[in-house]
Amino acid sequence: MAAILACLLLTALAPLPARAAGTVAVDVGHGLWDSGAISARGATEFDFNLNLARVLRPVLEARGLTVQPVNFDGEIESLQARVDAAAGSDFLLSIHHDSVSSFKLTAWNWMGEDLDFADEDRGFALFISHRNPRLEESLACASAMGRALRARGFIPATHHGTTAAGTPRPWADEENGVRFYDTLFVISHGAMPSVLFEAGVLKHRDEELALRDRSRQQAMAQGLAEGLAVCLGEPLKAEGQLPGPRN
Template identity: 50%
Template sequence: MAGAQAQTVAVDIGHTLAASGATSARGRSEFEFNRDLAWQLVSALRERGLTVRVINADGEIPSLRARPAQAAAEGAELFISIHHDSVSAHELQPWTWNGLALDFNDEFAGHSLFVSRENPDLPRSLLCARVAGARLQRLGFVPTHKNARRRPYADAAHAVHYYDGLAVLRHASMPALLFEAGVIKHRDEELLLRDPVRQARMADGIATAIAACLRNGDPVR
């Protein structure tokens, strides 16, 4: 494989300005959380000598399927889409914050990762997801296992799930993973996820994992 300078990672900011994803317990859009963490990850990857291309920087990309097909992603060794998690509507409880009628769920918290068996390079996708999950746990970040109720495990120890039909993973021409940084409906975790220092630490862990994954030889297939 070429040297580190030739390696490229495409970082996708999940959701858009118009379709901004979940709303946090205090009324902030998921897109805003995704954008903040994604830019932290971009900086951390560049510090490791990797080339980074940002997908959906303006929040106006037309579709999920279009994300990995963007010219900016062409030739990337890895595509990673940054998201924040929610919970099902029937599991939410109403509350009022700053005069706003909102909802929350304080039962579920933590990160998780997803890969697709329809991606053309599942072994590399899965390797990078596993390494990221392991690194985050070594740094003290605790995963959630709530998503196992709907998405089967690819690696239970590191909270990596299969999500085969997810467009940004299955339509990517390169290894791809989706990262859910935490549950923004959880009132305490939402505050942690807003913290730039914590964001930087999480991004540092992901970047370290990605660099290690890309610089290793081919995974067992």
């Protein structure tokens, strides 16, 4: 009996998951009119984005956050419409999955379909913009999400150092996988702190399969939700650097 009481006491004293009050606009990247990247096995990025967003929504709600869904039906037709749909929220998280530059691709045939893959680059990425009026809060929340993802074994991507045109894309918080990407419309034009999340690289054949796995999606959603709950629940000091904007 004493052992049982001790276990109950320890359970009662265990810290509860971080909770917060607030509204998070969850934007499903791409849509029915623009399906985004194509995976190594021919699936659309929009399908991956929607699947992860559907897993994330109840996890955020379990943390005490209200979800403001953006483009869950895939019908949205412009970037400005996404920003407008997120208006009034406390935070915007845009869900995406990554591809790679065309010169890295290798042709292959899968199930009779001619496709391409790239097995070099992988990992998650979080992007913020100097053009967002709530830059420091955007960085603090991105860092919190990246930290929570790393704690669950997810690895930040390292291949976003330059744009296709060769323009540097600097780190904001290298340890937690956060970079500046100033020209991304949805994180640059809203009034709320905003982050664009790339869950992984669809052209990487092994990572594509991992990104389909529901238990892995759940773990990723838990990491994102934990970071946002901590960030929105209590003000955080940005860990990364805030250098001047780049074109």
